[in-house]
Amino acid sequence: MAYDHTVLMDGAGIKRALTRIAHEVLERNKGVTDIVLIGIRSGGAFIADGIAQQISVIEGGTVPVGAVDITLYRDDCSGQLPHQAVGRTDIPFSLEGKKVILVDDVLYTGRTIRAAMDALMDFGRPQSIQLAVLIDRGHRELPIRADFVGRNVPTSHKENVQVVFDGLNQPIEVVLEK
Amino acid sequence: MAEFRHKHIIALRDLSKEDIELLIATAESMREINNRDIKKVPTLRGKTIINLFYEASTRTRTSFEIAGKRLSADTVNITTASSSATKGETLADTALNLLAMKPDIIVMRHSVSGSHYFLANKINCSIINAGDGAHEHPSQGLLDMLTMKDRFGRLDGLKVAIVGDITHSRVARSNIQGLTKLGSQVFLAGPPTMMPPGVERLGDVTVCATMNEALQDADVVMMLRIQQERQGKTLMPNAREYSRYFGLNPNNIKLAKPNAMVMHPGPINRGVEMSSSMVDGDQSWILKQVENGVAVRMSMLYHVCGGELE
Numbered sequence: 001m002a003y004d005h006t007v008l009m010d011g012a013g014i015k016r017a018l019t020r021i022a023h024e025v026l027e028r029n030k031g032v033t034d035i036v037l038i039g040i041r042s043g044g045a046f047i048a049d050g051i052a053q054q055i056s057v058i059e060g061g062t063v064p065v066g067a068v069d070i071t072l073y074r075d076d077c078s079g080q081l082p083h084q085a086v087g088r089t090d091i092p093f094s095l096e097g098k099k100v101i102l103v104d105d106v107l108y109t110g111r112t113i114r115a116a117m118d119a120l121m122d123f124g125r126p127q128s129i130q131l132a133v134l135i136d137r138g139h140r141e142l143p144i145r146a147d148f149v150g151r152n153v154p155t156s157h158k159e160n161v162q163v164v165f166d167g168l169n170q171p172i173e174v175v176l177e178k
Numbered sequence: 179m180a181e182f183r184h185k186h187i188i189a190l191r192d193l194s195k196e197d198i199e200l201l202i203a204t205a206e207s208m209r210e211i212n213n214r215d216i217k218k219v220p221t222l223r224g225k226t227i228i229n230l231f232y233e234a235s236t237r238t239r240t241s242f243e244i245a246g247k248r249l250s251a252d253t254v255n256i257t258t259a260s261s262s263a264t265k266g267e268t269l270a271d272t273a274l275n276l277l278a279m280k281p282d283i284i285v286m287r288h289s290v291s292g293s294h295y296f297l298a299n300k301i302n303c304s305i306i307n308a309g310d311g312a313h314e315h316p317s318q319g320l321l322d323m324l325t326m327k328d329r330f331g332r333l334d335g336l337k338v339a340i341v342g343d344i345t346h347s348r349v350a351r352s353n354i355q356g357l358t359k360l361g362s363q364v365f366l367a368g369p370p371t372m373m374p375p376g377v378e379r380l381g382d383v384t385v386c387a388t389m390n391e392a393l394q395d396a397d398v399v400m401m402l403r404i405q406q407e408r409q410g411k412t413l414m415p416n417a418r419e420y421s422r423y424f425g426l427n428p429n430n431i432k433l434a435k436p437n438a439m440v441m442h443p444g445p446i447n448r449g450v451e452m453s454s455s456m457v458d459g460d461q462s463w464i465l466k467q468v469e470n471g472v473a474v475r476m477s478m479l480y481h482v483c484g485g486e487l488e
Contacts, residue, residue, distance in 0.1 A: 069207065072219040072249075072480075082181035083484025085200055086207040086477075122216045 004178035008153060008161070014134065014171045017150035018047070021132050022054035024148050029099055032059050034127065036098045040116050041069040041087040043105030046169040047134050051103060066091035073115035089119065096124035101148075105163040105171075107133040110144035135174060137161050182481040186305045188294040189314040190355040198356055202324050204477040205470070211248055212472055222251035222483060225282040229255045230272070231308070232263065232288045237444055237468060238308050238317065242285050245475035251282075269293060270300055277301045283482060286310075291348075304482040312346050318443050319352030321474040323360065325467050326398055329439050334361035339392040339434070341424055342402030342451055343372040343413075349443045350402060351380075358382045367392035368402075368424060371413045389424050393433040400441045401426050401451045417450045427453045431461065439463050 009017070029035055032055060039048030045067040052065045069087035102116055117129060132148035137155040153176065155161060160177040180200045190198065211219055227246040231239050239255065246253035256276075258264065263272060269288070276284065283304040286294060291311030298305050309315040327333055338357055344350050344366055354364050358381025366377060367389045378385055386392040393399060404420060414420045426440065440452075440461045448454045457464065 072208075072211075072221040074221075082183050083481050085180055086204045086480070088207045089210055118220070122214060122218070124215070 006176045006178075007173050008135070008176050009151060009174040011170075011172045014150070014163075014174065015050075017134060018050045019054045021148045021150060022051050022058055025051070025101055025130075025132065026055065026059060028130070028147070032061065032063050034097065034099050035101060036064045036066065036093065036095065037101045037103055038066045038068055038091065038116075038120065039103045040112060041067055041089075043163050043165070044103045046165055046171065047105050047132075047163075048101075048103035049169070050171065051101070051132065064093050066093070068116050068119050070112055070115040070119060073119045075111060075115065091123050094124045095120060095126045098124075098126050100126045100129045101132050102129055103132045105134050106161050107131070107136045107144075107146050107149075108139055108161075110140045110142035113144050114142050134163060134171070135161055183485055185482060185485040186294070186298050186307075187316050187478050187482055188298065188305065188307045188310075190316045190319050190352050190359070191314065193316075193359075195359045198320070198323070198359060201320055201474070201477050201481060202327060204480060205320070205324055205473040206327075208476045208480075209470070209473040211476070212469075217248050218250055219248065220250045221480060222246070222249040222282075225249075225251040225483060226280065227251045227253045227283045227285060227479065228276055228279075228281045229253060229308075230276070230284055230286045231256065232258045232269075232286070233309065235287055235308070237471065238287065238315075241468070241471040242306075242308060242317075242475050242479075245472050245479055248472070249476055249479060251479065254281075269297065273297050273301055277303060283479060304485065306478055306482060309348055311348065312351070313348055314352045314355070315348040315443075316352050316356075317471065317475055317478060318349045319356045320478070321467055321471045322349075322353055322400065322441060322443070323356050324470045324474055325441065325463055326362075326439065328466065328470070329463065330397065333357065336362040336397045337365065337395060337435075338362050338398040338400060339365045339367065339396040340400045340402065341367045341389055341392060341426070343404055344368050344377060344402070345372045345374045346405045347402045353400065354380050354383055365392040365396065369414055369420070390430060390433055393430055396434040396438055398439045398441060399426060399431065399434055400443075403443065403445060404447055404450055417447070421450050425449075425451055425453065426456050428455055428459075431456065437461065441467060444468070 037048045037052050039045030056062050067090045069089045071086045130147040133146045134150040136149045136152050162175050164173050166172050243253045285306045285308050287308040288310050291313035294307045340350050364383045367386045442464050
């Protein structure tokens with residue numbers, strides 16, 4: 001491979017991290033009442049499914065899971081770059097009064113999270129929004145922090161952190177590319 | 179990932195299969211916005227869109243206006259009855275004057291085919307064609323294709339019958355351009371006086387001698403409006419005779435596949451090209467077409483804003 005490529009987490013490690021996040025979410029919110037998970041497309045939506053699965057293993061029952069696409073809420077949309085395809089936002093329930101757990105795979109500048117929060121507000125007024133991420137790689141450009149973190153990974157701007165998914169959208173590893 | 183690199187959308191003839199698929203896919207994703215309580219996203223905040231309509235329109239103009247507003251653009255409507263065109267201003271002068279007010283997109287409908295190409299050479303904002311003469315009506319073609327995709331999940335291999343005044347129909351031309359690029363087969367029927375010579379050269383298009391031949395095993399039956407404002411008295415004897423030979427009714431629809439889609443771009447002359455029972459019947463997708471129009475136009479506005487100067 002032409003570039004340096006380090007595996008930060010394998011599939012079992014990711015599963016352990018998501019199980020811990022599921023426990024922390026339940027502990028912080030004292031159970032599943034009013035909790036909904038919203039994943040940010042595309043990676044975050046798959047991670048949200050993983051956390052939801054762990055929550056139902058621990059507590060029984062199911063928590064509502066939605067997905068948000070932030071393309072239409074980006075802050076760099078008015079540039080001359082060709083516009084990307086827009087993914088589907090799928091939140092088939094009201095967020096009014098809910099405790100929303102916003103989920104992404106990698107937290108970096110925080111701009112995606114800002115856009116996602118704007119999008120969520122268009123679906124009602126949640127009681128609170130908490131942020132869960134699999135990887136926090138630092139370098140925030142906005143005053144945003146995560147409530148639940150799978151793993152903190154110090155990185156440089158030149159590096160890239162990628163969560164790799166298999167054909168069934170299950171996370172199989174996290175890699176650091178230099 | 180697919181990218182849209184056109185600054186203008188004037189004709190589906192100018193777009194590739196991939197461009198058309200991207201416009202339809204974006205419309206499918208944007209449709210959800212129209213069902214929210216708060217039907218607005220901030221994407222085109224600060225953009226100005228001028229709807230410049232030199233011909234009458236209800237659906238298209240309202241639909242473009244709503245589409246712009248749902249993307250947070252500022253939309254301004256100009257219709258000729260209330261514009262300087264009635265005082266004799268030329269199209270180019272009107273456009274240059276509007277351009278001085280710095281719009282980002284001009285959506286125009288004009289009775290002269292090709293007027294958008296003329297304008298695109300003179301001004302530097304994006305231009306979207308909302309219908310030009312008998313040339314093209316790309317937003318209608320796209321929304322028709324989206325509606326067919328809703329029903330069948332694909333466009334490839336569909337048999338589409340288009341019946342009526344093909345000569346004067348920009349809707350037919352846009353559908354022919356788009357559908358043949360995406361792999362559908364198009365069958366045309368209409369009075370010989372309303373069938374343009376050489377139309378088969380546009381793609382996988384078959385001209386049928388009778389309406390029944392076109393309807394045979396069709397997945398989609400698209401009826402066109404008799405455009406009384408565009409044709410002289412010479413093209414057909416009268417509406418009753420037209421209806422007898424080229425009107426859709428509960429009998430001849432049986433030639434198409436069971437549960438075939440019935441479509442019409444509107445406005446409908448009830449009892450002429452279609453019987454009322456077909457317009458309001460179970461097989462009619464006409465109102466779904468109108469609903470899809472908003473999402474398709476949102477997609478077009480969004481993508482031309484990201485397009486580069488051609």
